[in-house]
Amino acid sequence: MAAGALRGVLWRRAAVGLSVARAALAAPSGARAASEMSKDMIPGPYPRTPEERAAAAKKYNMRVEDYQPYPDDGLGYGDYPMLPNKSQYERDPWYQWDQPDMRHNWGEPMHWDFDMYIRNRVDTSSTVVPWHTMNKHFFIFLSTMLIMFVLGAIYPSYRPVGPKQYPFNDLYLEKGGDPNKKPPAVIHYEI
Numbered sequence: 001m002a003a004g005a006l007r008g009v010l011w012r013r014a015a016v017g018l019s020v021a022r023a024a025l026a027a028p029s030g031a032r033a034a035s036e037m038s039k040d041m042i043p044g045p046y047p048r049t050p051e052e053r054a055a056a057a058k059k060y061n062m063r064v065e066d067y068q069p070y071p072d073d074g075l076g077y078g079d080y081p082m083l084p085n086k087s088q089y090e091r092d093p094w095y096q097w098d099q100p101d102m103r104h105n106w107g108e109p110m111h112w113d114f115d116m117y118i119r120n121r122v123d124t125s126s127t128v129v130p131w132h133t134m135n136k137h138f139f140i141f142l143s144t145m146l147i148m149f150v151l152g153a154i155y156p157s158y159r160p161v162g163p164k165q166y167p168f169n170d171l172y173l174e175k176g177g178d179p180n181k182k183p184p185a186v187i188h189y190e191i
Helices: 002-026 050-059 131-154 167-171
Strands: none
Touching: none
16 A cells, blocks of 8 residues: 555656656746847837937838838837738749748848748739620630539430349349249340
């Protein structure tokens, strides 16, 4: 009995030690998520004066003429710059970007909704084919398919099929035929 209790205590002590070791290996206490913005990039209060506006433009590596903050409508954008709604497809693919997969340079501010404008999401570049031509082609295709479906429903078409052929005189005995009588002749069709 005492040995069983001692084993239980030792097991609990080992389990607690293992969970503490796992927690220490998982993430150090000072670690932070890699997706957070740095303290320098966190939006400050909305700029009210030209001096605050110039300081915010410098903070985001922009010229004062190009800097335009989001409107102060209470959504919490602060002094973050309002960048044009352009997808990464519209940026030069031959430029030597610091981060080529995102077409982004170090220190350059990212769009507030940058995850919506990455290359496998929304493409805001103009299309090669005009919109009315795309619509016309789509509706021609759709109406052709609908006509074909209606004609297929009115005039169904099936593959030609012959009667099922079985061995041993069309399974005469297996289908309950009399073994004393001669089975009827079976004609096998050649297709």
